[in-house]
Amino acid sequence: MTQRTDVVVIGGGQSGLAAGYHLRRLGIEHVILDAAAAPGGAWQHAWESLRLFSPAQYSSLPGRLMPVQPGETYPDAAHVVSYLADYEKRYELPVRREVWVEAVHRDGAHLRVETDCGDWQARAVISATGTWTRPFLPAVPGSRDFTGRQLHTVQYRSPAAFTGQRVIVVGGGNSGAQIAADLARADVHLTWATQRLPRYLADDIDGRALFDHATARRRALDDGRTDTGGVASLGDIVAVPPVRAARDAGRLTAEPMFARLTATGVEWSDGSQTEADVVIWCTGFRPALAHFASLRLRGTRGHITTLGTRAVDEPRLHLLGYGDWTGPASATLIGVGRPAREAAREIAELLRA
Template sequence: MPVTSGRNVDVLVIGGGQAGLAAGFYLNRLRRDEASGRSGPAPTFAILDANAEPGGAWQHYWNSLELFSPAAYSSLPGYRMPAWKGEGNPSADHVANYLRTYESRYDLPVHRPVRVQAVRAADGGGYVTDTDRGQWTSRVVINATGSWNTPQFPRPPGSDRFAGQQLHTAGYRGPEPYAGRNVVVVGGGNSGAQIAADLAPTAAVTWVTRNPPRYLPDDVDGRALFDIATRRVRALAAGEPEGGGVASLGDIVAVPSVRAARDAGLLDARPMFSRLTPGGVQEEDGKQLDADVIIWCTGFRPDLQHLQPLGLTTRNGVPATDALPATRSVDSPGLFFLGYGDWCGPASATLIGVGAAARDTVAAVAGSVSL
């Protein structure tokens, strides 16, 4: 494990999921380069993770969740994901195990469970990071907290009158508790489609989407999505027509489980309802649908509340940053963002995409910040 000076490090990475580990890999490489004489002094660093165990958000996903791509195209830098021997693509548990092995393989300095409470500007430069286990100081912060802890939970009319159970994607673990029950699944993205497909064999599922579901072509997987996202970002940077990117193709990747449920006629989506009732939901035309459970597959937002003391400028709902390849705060030049989607690099919220974003971020840290 790279040596740190107590709780004072050059670079503090907040978040020990796939983005934080990828950053750790490249920060570790700087130390290897230093040891071999190929570079100057390498920064000390530490990674703070709120989870009690390694595995990132993947350890909290439902059992049947599967990746968009085969294992061979779903790896972090330096170490290929082991082959998946089950049906379809790798499961969430397979990914979590891979991340545990990855962290151990590179002996990354992850401290857990540590919950970051606030990041503040330090007198004289750098940052002070307050946690539930003490204070850290650093010259640089790489924020890689993802979005799992900040689900978007709608409150439509009648929410306080609904007598059944409501949960978000973040609370779903599998179909067993819902067998034989009337379940409304809300959301026209990948989570909504996968959870509706997961429940369809055992529950009475009503899938509700704001717009008709748009499936990507069956042969499009995560590898193709990364290529499309990369071309779009490069075109935008060059001022060329970008073709709409992934969104122009559709919203739902037809992984094997979703494809099978769709082809069997089990994913017949209904339009968004107007309100909740004590016993279910009411559609725009007044029709009542019974529901014991409503699962909101309505997405997440970046987990950034601990950065509020920095008073960051926002653009389109996210902190304003320099242009790619590295997303550095325009207000606080020692603060970098990693792994939140295309604004942090093409497909940077995915296993296949975060490696390139982490490489560029660490290069910017090493090359433009005085350590």
């Protein structure tokens, strides 16, 4: 039996909750379908030492400030999970859990959302599935030859699992730096490999400044002014306290990217080799958009062309929280509120038409 509602939101993490908040404020009937068994989105799967880039008050969803975590300037992932669970309950958001969306189809004046628990028919869909379920692993020569373990960021939890082992961390972004810093303080023989020298943001820059910079860039582009270069122009790594401490202590030194994997480790461009038990790939993610395959909307780099959050080739579809291409800083807690509000307003206009 097909169920009906005005809007189906796919994904119950931070972006899906922000969308639900604004839809609720506008009195729009909706349902939020989440594949996870519990609240918290991707934060519930993060490594133990992960910290936000900003203080709690600058890491909040619309309508509800994140409480300060006692003794912490930058809240940890567990605190974020608690906040999201409370947010969902406080606003009585209609989340249905352990529902896996398999596909979205055009169905006349509606979109049909096919799930493993039955179908939904809606006049609009907001996709907020994020990227966590689509880790990216680069094609590196010798990757099939390596006999040790290869992990991605999504599988890392704590240094305890690597005591006494030789670990190579690959990636010069925030995840690579934070995981390398985490391992650097433990009984681990660490090698950190990056494509280019690590680019740290100034120590006094955190998520607040990054959000402001991303917003200013979007406004400049919208006004036809010169591109400021966005957050990437400032650097690749936010120097959160653990990263700063490891860097300043000389425990966080990056090596140029290796040329290939061998059976027992890696080979560098000069022919020298380093033995390794584990390689941890901190090499980013791709948007989780497989459920839109039947709509044939995918463009370059797996993205769907959007105007704001709205899909250009399917105006009943909005994408939220995948990165700057769906709103400035929209993949962050503080940044997703504005594009979520804009998406809800556009949908309200669609429903009135």
